[in-house]
Amino acid sequence: MDQIRLEKLTRDTVDDVLKLRVSKEQKSFVAKNSDSIIDAYFAMTEDKKSVYIFGIYNGKKPVGFLMISYNCDWRENLDFAKNSYYIWRFMIDRRYQGNGYGRAALKLAIDFVRTAPCGKAEYCWLSYEPENEIARKLYLSMGFEEKLELCKEDEEIPAVLKL
Numbered sequence: 001m002d003q004i005r006l007e008k009l010t011r012d013t014v015d016d017v018l019k020l021r022v023s024k025e026q027k028s029f030v031a032k033n034s035d036s037i038i039d040a041y042f043a044m045t046e047d048k049k050s051v052y053i054f055g056i057y058n059g060k061k062p063v064g065f066l067m068i069s070y071n072c073d074w075r076e077n078l079d080f081a082k083n084s085y086y087i088w089r090f091m092i093d094r095r096y097q098g099n100g101y102g103r104a105a106l107k108l109a110i111d112f113v114r115t116a117p118c119g120k121a122e123y124c125w126l127s128y129e130p131e132n133e134i135a136r137k138l139y140l141s142m143g144f145e146e147k148l149e150l151c152k153e154d155e156e157i158p159a160v161l162k163l
């Protein structure tokens, strides 16, 4: 592994992340990166949210995509979401998975959130499909706590990290 880095999305890097894909079996776990960028656009312009969009790079090679937002209130029963950071989208391209890049990038994401770009927050949270065992294990091993009790059937499972 070279050095895993997060690079803010720009006109120059957008084509890099648009080329990244998960495997066929993982398609239900995360939106396409193009759709994520569209979602971010509307969150910023219509909902006035802050969204941080990054390419994940191994040295110069683009290997993944990460999107972080703040104060996302689109799931009503999640009290901790208010004024918290939300890891909204996260993927490593299918060709590069299983090399430690996901873990390294998640650590960088948490470091970034701890710099409090939108102000100090108590929590960082995310959610995942119940069948997404690889992501679940990764998040729990990084200190996220699963909130199964807040999860209705057919909903993604939320998990929270105290910052």
Ligand SMILES: CC(C)(COP(=O)(O)OP(=O)(O)OC[C@H]1O[C@@H](n2cnc3c(N)ncnc32)[C@H](O)[C@@H]1OP(=O)(O)O)[C@@H](O)C(=O)NCCC(=O)NCCS
Pocket: 022, 026, 029, 030, 090, 091, 092, 093, 096, 097, 098, 099, 100, 101, 102, 103, 104, 127, 128, 129, 132, 134, 135, 138
């Ligand atoms: C979840 C994801 C980002 C992890 O990225 P990654 O680069 O493969 O992760 P890493 O290589 O850092 O591995 C993290 C852990 O998962 C395990 N892992 C990774 N791929 C695995 C596989 N195919 N089978 C079993 N375990 C696997 C690793 O062994 C590692 O565990 P360890 O540190 O205890 O050994 C990646 O699998 C992915 O993009 N999945 C599809 C999209 C997705 O689900 N995003 C998250 C939505 S909530």
